Amino acid sequence: MSQLSGGEAEQELYREIRRAIAERRLVPGIKLTEDSLASLFNVSRARVRKVLLILAKEHIVKQEPNRGAFVWRPSVIESRNILDARRLVEGYMVREAAKFASPQQIAGLRAILVEEDKARLDGEVAPMMRLSGEFHLKLGECAQNPALWEFLNGLVSRSYLILAVYQRRDVRTCPQDDHRKIVDLVEAGDGAEAARWMEHHFDHIEAELDLVEESVAAKPGLKDILIAPR
Amino acid sequence: MSQLSGGEAEQELYREIRRAIAERRLVPGIKLTEDSLASLFNVSRARVRKVLLILAKEHIVKQEPNRGAFVWRPSVIESRNILDARRLVEGYMVREAAKFASPQQIAGLRAILVEEDKARLDGEVAPMMRLSGEFHLKLGECAQNPALWEFLNGLVSRSYLILAVYQRRDVRTCPQDDHRKIVDLVEAGDGAEAARWMEHHFDHIEAELDLVEESVAAKPGLKDILIAPR
DNA sequence: AGAGAAAATATTGTGCACAATTTTTCGAAA
DNA sequence: TTTCGAAAAATTGTGCACAATATTTTCTCT
Known part of the structure; x- marks a missing residue:
């Protein structure tokens, strides 16, 4: 089941992220900053990058060049x-x-x-x-x-x-x-x-799913909520 | 189709290895030494390591701790x-x-x-x-x-x-x-x-396949070939 | 000569420093 | 007040040096 070759702390980081996603503590769109994860799990940033690459390969996170890794948001x-x-x-x-x-x-x-x-x-x-x-x-x-x-x-x-x-x-x-x-x-x-x-x-x-793309127009903005729609 | 995010030379390395496997120039068991690939494709060793990790995730190569990466041999x-x-x-x-x-x-x-x-x-x-x-x-x-x-x-x-x-x-x-x-x-x-x-x-x-495990005992050694079995 | 140990070499693993880029902050002008 | 832009800060990207491990070679002893 383990997707990682070596590194005990590395595996822990990998598993914790996956578990957090399974329990919906991590939801799509959240940014996974390398430094935060590194200090949080007491591993070097290089390790974090390796784990993020693996998670990206599994489509659990999406990596954007020079911008970082985000929890993947399925269309x-x-x-x-x-x-x-x-x-x-x-x-x-x-x-x-x-x-x-x-x-x-x-x-x-x-x-x-x-x-x-x-x-x-x-x-x-x-x-x-x-x-x-x-x-x-x-x-x-x-x-x-x-x-x-x-x-x-x-x-x-x-x-x-x-x-x-x-x-x-x-x-x-x-x-x-x-x-x-x-x-x-x-x-x-x-x-x-x-x-x-x-x-x-x-x-x-x-x-139980509502599989429609929520367009920016469709989701109510602050105005719709506060200006009292009739 | 591309499995890599950035790095032109990185992608080339990735594609060339895959192509070599598709054309059977790279066959199972061959060792992919990091330095060799790095100098061969004029990329840093870190890049090579990243590509090898991706290929390992795809089960095209098998990584053994402290030993290196080898073209995967399916059982x-x-x-x-x-x-x-x-x-x-x-x-x-x-x-x-x-x-x-x-x-x-x-x-x-x-x-x-x-x-x-x-x-x-x-x-x-x-x-x-x-x-x-x-x-x-x-x-x-x-x-x-x-x-x-x-x-x-x-x-x-x-x-x-x-x-x-x-x-x-x-x-x-x-x-x-x-x-x-x-x-x-x-x-x-x-x-x-x-x-x-x-x-x-x-x-x-x-x-067209001969799906039987070739045991070490079955494959003839030098002795069997040279000592003239009767 | 052959076996085993030790040194030498080669290869992989890892952290860190710095470069490149993005994001935020701050301030000046309209 | 808003907007634009530049400086500052934060974050990601990359190469390199060195440590850890494995492999090969060499040497010694039987």
């Missing part, structure tokens, strides 16, 4: 592309999982379900987001294809950012029963039906 | 994983291509077919390899999903290395008619049949 079309890719890849992976998943792997998936329930009951939104992603990644592991899994890993990371930008503010229902249903079907070896539920699951996710 | 299982991923992704992409491909894109694909024919008639093996990969990438462009395309790009790069290691030495037949057939079907808008032919195409490719 509407990019978001659709990523969700389409996830439908394809995870549809395949869940079918493979139904063939290959070991009892240990099923148990690992159910352990995440329990954590998800707990987080939902406690109303902890941030961990829920992260756990949902971890569920999909753990399910992907069962397909026994590291090349595909790594791709999925990047897609999931970018999905966090998609949700941060486009998830409708009013919805708070979390269809986590989809996850449980999928595990049941995978355990039963019914890959075809599990894949169908995975499709439903993505339908639910996209239904 | 049998990794090769299977990559080819499975290509079947999945390219199957999807060719169906999308049948929906969306513009006349210009079809023309671009046919242009590659012409180059392939030319290279085959001239018996130029190296350009043929590269052109075959470029065909698949150009076809992938028609699916209008850059996230998936970038993944495919990495898979194609790794496929060059798979062929370099596992392609059977005796086969020299190149089923390039598959490519032409696929273009015809894409142009006709028959995505389902095009996808079937894509599957056949991969069957052909894998049939």
Whole structure:
């Protein structure tokens, strides 16, 4: 899973940034200043630059020449592309999982379900987001294809950012029963039906999204808020 | 397509390494010494290190701590994983291509077919390899999903290395008619049949492969060659 | 001669200083 | 007060020197 070769502190920095994104503490557009990260994590700036380059390669941050690195902001079309890719890849992976998943792997998936329930009951939104992603990644592991899994890993990371930008503010229902249903079907070896539920699951996710580009004109300015629209 | 942000010479180094791999001048196991690349391309060693990091992220080279970077050598299982991923992704992409491909894109694909024919008639093996990969990438462009395309790009790069290691030495037949057939079907808008032919195409490719791990014991040493086995 | 240790060489890893560029601040003029 | 521009500050980009590690060579002893 680790994307870095050496350097303990380097890995920590890498993981912390990714975790902060998964829990939506880091949201798109935020600037990641090299010096800040360097002093915050007690590493040299060269290390920070290396980590930022890796994150940029994963499309989690966007680097602009001479301007710095910013948490990536997906466009509407990019978001659709990523969700389409996830439908394809995870549809395949869940079918493979139904063939290959070991009892240990099923148990690992159910352990995440329990954590998800707990987080939902406690109303902890941030961990829920992260756990949902971890569920999909753990399910992907069962397909026994590291090349595909790594791709999925990047897609999931970018999905966090998609949700941060486009998830409708009013919805708070979390269809986590989809996850449980999928595990049941995978355990039963019914890959075809599990894949169908995975499709439903993505339908639910996209239904909670408001995938329209928010134009500068559309977003209300101070004037619209304060001058009392009739 | 470019994977690098800035630096003209940097990009050149990146592209040249990738091209050398596509044309099989660089084969798995070769060591890429930083100083050699730096002096060869007249760039600082820091630049070389950056490019090598990117190539490592793309699994084209493998970096070993304190030992350096080597052209990646795919294992049998990794090769299977990559080819499975290509079947999945390219199957999807060719169906999308049948929906969306513009006349210009079809023309671009046919242009590659012409180059392939030319290279085959001239018996130029190296350009043929590269052109075959470029065909698949150009076809992938028609699916209008850059996230998936970038993944495919990495898979194609790794496929060059798979062929370099596992392609059977005796086969020299190149089923390039598959490519032409696929273009015809894409142009006709028959995505389902095009996808079937894509599957056949991969069957052909894998049939030319000898996907067994060559153990150290199996490969004959000098002794076996020179001491005249009876 | 062969094996093993030690020195010499070569290569990778890392921090730092400085250059290039951008962003902010400050002040003067309209 | 606003706007424009120049100076100052902050930030990113880059090369180099040196440290750490690995590899090769050399030398010694059996």
